[in-house]
Amino acid sequence: QLQLVESGGGLVQPGGSLRLSCVASGFTLGYYAIGWFRQVPGKEREGVSCITSSGDNTTYADSVKGRFTISRDNAKSTVYLQMNSLKPEDTAVYYCAVPRLFNLCTLFHGEYDHWGQGTQVTVSS
Numbered sequence: 001q002l003q004l005v006e007s008g009g010g011l012v013q014p015g016g017s018l019r020l021s022c023v024a025s026g027f028t029l030g031y032y033a034i035g036w037f038r039q040v041p042g043k044e045r046e047g048v049s050c051i052t053s054s055g056d057n058t059t060y061a062d063s064v065k066g067r068f069t070i071s072r073d074n075a076k077s078t079v080y081l082q083m084n085s086l087k088p089e090d091t092a093v094y095y096c097a098v099p100r101l102f103n104l105c106t107l108f109h110g111e112y113d114h115w116g117q118g119t120q121v122t123v124s125s
């Protein structure tokens with residue numbers, strides 16, 4: 001059974017950093033791209049970043065470019081999202097997800113059909 005579990009969220013001050021992890025089980029992570037998304041209540045889920053199966057290609061939303069870095073360790077079945085220079089507007093529940101098409105790296109949430117439970121990130125002083 002395919003499962004994704006996010007961790008690493010928490011409360012951090014503006015300008016601080018967090019590293020989120022997405023651990024996969026029940027399938028071979030190395031065959032799939034992975035996307036990170038975020039959502040705040042009342043708003044549509046927003047694509048943050050994605051990475052192809054080999055890690056050779058990555059995509060970032062304009063709002064996080066230069067601050068967030070996505071990476072993966074297929075041997076550990078884990079994808080990471082390093083978040084630096086955090087801003088209050090980064091506050092959201094963060095999710096990782098697997099696309100329908102194995103190695104499709106896209107920030108459009110409609111292309112993903114397996115999601116983790118999410119981890120809360122709160123940026124506040």
